[in-house]
Amino acid sequence: MAIILTNIYKAYDSTVVFEDFSCHFDEGTVTCIMGTSGRGKTTLLRILAGLENVDDGKMVANENWRRSMVFQEDRLCESLSAIANIRLVCRKPVAGSDILEAMAAVDLDSLTANQAVRSMSGGQRRRVAILRALIAEYDLLLLDEPFKELDVETKEKVIHYTKEMTQGKTVVLVTHDEKECELMGGQLIKL
Amino acid sequence: MSKPPFGKPFLRKTTHPKATGRKPTLRLWAVLAWLLIWQGLSLYIGHEILLPSPLAVIVRLIELAKEPVFWSAVWFSLLRIASGFALAVTVGVLLAAFAARWRRIEEFLTPVMLLIKATPVASFIILVLIWVNSANLSVIISFLMxxxxxxxNVRDGIANTDIKLIEMAQVFSLxxxxxxxxxxxxQTLPYFxxxxxxxxxxxxKSGIAAEVIGIPTGSIGERLYLAKIYLAIPDLFAWTLTIVLVSIVFERLFMLFLRTIVIKLERGGERGSKPIEE
Incomplete structure (x- = not known):
C-alpha cells in the first residue's frame, strides 16, 4: 500500500510550510526528496514518521506500518553499546553474528560494536544510527540526511549497503546531495 | 608564533573547585586543624559547661556507647527517620511520575508541595503532635521534609528527558x-x-528536631532534651556527634545501595550488553 498525501496544509505559527501539497510514495520504492533549506523536507519526514500532524488535508497510510528512521542527529542512547542500541529497537531477538556482519559491512569492527556509543567518533555513531534503522523491522524507512557526516569513501560504502538492505522496501530519503540520490535511485521529489 | 603583548598570561591557572569542576574533598589535615581550633577555644573559655573539649566529648561518647540504652536510642531514631525517608522517596517518585504524565495531577499537587516547602518545620511538628503519637512523629516529619x-527533582528529571530520544522511541514503537x-x-537518575x-x-535534621520537641521516649531527641535540661553539655555534644556519624553512615550506605541498584538495572535492562566476539 502506498502513502498518499493530498492537499496537505502545515504551518508553524505564521510560517506556512505546506499549502495544498500532494504527493505519493509507492510501496517498495525509493523516493528522494531534495530542496533548499526551509522548504519542509524534514517536516515531511516527521509527518510520515507520525511525529507531526497535518493541519489540513489527508494522509492515507497503513496505521500499522512499522516505521524506522535515521534522524538528522544520531539519537543514540549514550551509555549503551552499539549492539545494545541496535537491539533496543528490534522487536525480535537479533543474532550477534548478524549485527557484527552488518557492522563489518560499514567498516565497524567488533571492538567498536561492544563500545559505549558515547566514546565513539561522529562517523562511527552515524553508522550505528544507520544500522539501527536498517536492522529494525520496518515497512517504511525514513532517512533524514543520513550520510552527511561520513567521509567520501565510507559514504559510498554505506550508501551501497543501505541500497542493498532496502531492496523492495519503501524508503524516503531527504538529502541535499544529488549523488546520494543517484546512488540510491528511485523517484525524485523537489520541494 | 608571535608573543602575546604582555610578558605574563593575564589569566593565572586556577585550582578553585568550581573552576576545575572537581568536588571539594574532606582532608584529614583540615579536620585536625578544626579540632585543634576547638580544643584551643575550649581551653581559652575554660568552662566545660560552655564548650567542652573534643577529647571530653569523645570520652563521653565512648562512655555512652557502652550503655545499651545508647544503641536502643540510635536504633529508635534511625528506624523512624529512615522509614520517613523511604516513604518520601516512594511517594515522591510515584507522584512525580503521575504528575509528569498527567498535567492535571501536577496542577493539583503544586499548591500542596509549595505549602509543605514554605511551612516551617516547627509548625508541622506541633500540628503533627496534636494528630499522632509522639513515637511516630519523626517518621511523618522526615517524610514531609x-x-x-x-x-x-524527579518531576523535573522526567520533564527534562531528551525529547529527541522520546521521538526516537515513538518512531521505533519501543x-x-x-x-x-x-x-x-x-536521564532522571542524576535528579533522583x-x-x-x-x-x-x-x-x-528535621527528624531529630521533631524528637527534641515531641520527646518520644527512648529516642535520640529525648536524650538531647535531657542533656539540655541537666546542662550536660558533653552529653549534648556526644549525642550530636552520634547523629552526625549515623547520618553520614546512613547516607553512604544508601548511596552505595542506590549505585548497586543502578548498575544492576543498567546491566539487566541492557539488551545485548554481553560483549559479542567475532
Whole structure:
C-alpha cells in the first residue's frame, strides 16, 4: 500500500510550510526528496514518521506500518553499546553474528560494536544510527540526511549497503546531495 | 608564533573547585586543624559547661556507647527517620511520575508541595503532635521534609528527558518498559540522586528536631532534651556527634545501595550488553 498525501496544509505559527501539497510514495520504492533549506523536507519526514500532524488535508497510510528512521542527529542512547542500541529497537531477538556482519559491512569492527556509543567518533555513531534503522523491522524507512557526516569513501560504502538492505522496501530519503540520490535511485521529489 | 603583548598570561591557572569542576574533598589535615581550633577555644573559655573539649566529648561518647540504652536510642531514631525517608522517596517518585504524565495531577499537587516547602518545620511538628503519637512523629516529619524535594527533582528529571530520544522511541514503537529503563531512567537518575543527597541530610535534621520537641521516649531527641535540661553539655555534644556519624553512615550506605541498584538495572535492562566476539 502506498502513502498518499493530498492537499496537505502545515504551518508553524505564521510560517506556512505546506499549502495544498500532494504527493505519493509507492510501496517498495525509493523516493528522494531534495530542496533548499526551509522548504519542509524534514517536516515531511516527521509527518510520515507520525511525529507531526497535518493541519489540513489527508494522509492515507497503513496505521500499522512499522516505521524506522535515521534522524538528522544520531539519537543514540549514550551509555549503551552499539549492539545494545541496535537491539533496543528490534522487536525480535537479533543474532550477534548478524549485527557484527552488518557492522563489518560499514567498516565497524567488533571492538567498536561492544563500545559505549558515547566514546565513539561522529562517523562511527552515524553508522550505528544507520544500522539501527536498517536492522529494525520496518515497512517504511525514513532517512533524514543520513550520510552527511561520513567521509567520501565510507559514504559510498554505506550508501551501497543501505541500497542493498532496502531492496523492495519503501524508503524516503531527504538529502541535499544529488549523488546520494543517484546512488540510491528511485523517484525524485523537489520541494 | 608571535608573543602575546604582555610578558605574563593575564589569566593565572586556577585550582578553585568550581573552576576545575572537581568536588571539594574532606582532608584529614583540615579536620585536625578544626579540632585543634576547638580544643584551643575550649581551653581559652575554660568552662566545660560552655564548650567542652573534643577529647571530653569523645570520652563521653565512648562512655555512652557502652550503655545499651545508647544503641536502643540510635536504633529508635534511625528506624523512624529512615522509614520517613523511604516513604518520601516512594511517594515522591510515584507522584512525580503521575504528575509528569498527567498535567492535571501536577496542577493539583503544586499548591500542596509549595505549602509543605514554605511551612516551617516547627509548625508541622506541633500540628503533627496534636494528630499522632509522639513515637511516630519523626517518621511523618522526615517524610514531609523530603517529599517536596523528591517530587520536584524527579518531576523535573522526567520533564527534562531528551525529547529527541522520546521521538526516537515513538518512531521505533519501543515498548514502555524499554522506554523507562533506557530513556527515562538514565536521564532522571542524576535528579533522583541529587534529591536523595539533599533529602538524606534534611530528614536527619528535621527528624531529630521533631524528637527534641515531641520527646518520644527512648529516642535520640529525648536524650538531647535531657542533656539540655541537666546542662550536660558533653552529653549534648556526644549525642550530636552520634547523629552526625549515623547520618553520614546512613547516607553512604544508601548511596552505595542506590549505585548497586543502578548498575544492576543498567546491566539487566541492557539488551545485548554481553560483549559479542567475532
Amino acid at each position: 523530603v517529599l517536596p524535594i523528591m517530587y520536584t 515498548p514502555k518498559l524499554r522506554r523507562v529503563s533506557h530513556i527515562y531512567l538514565p 540522586q541529587s534529591a536523595c543527597m539533599v533529602g538524606l541530610g534534611l530528614c536527619w
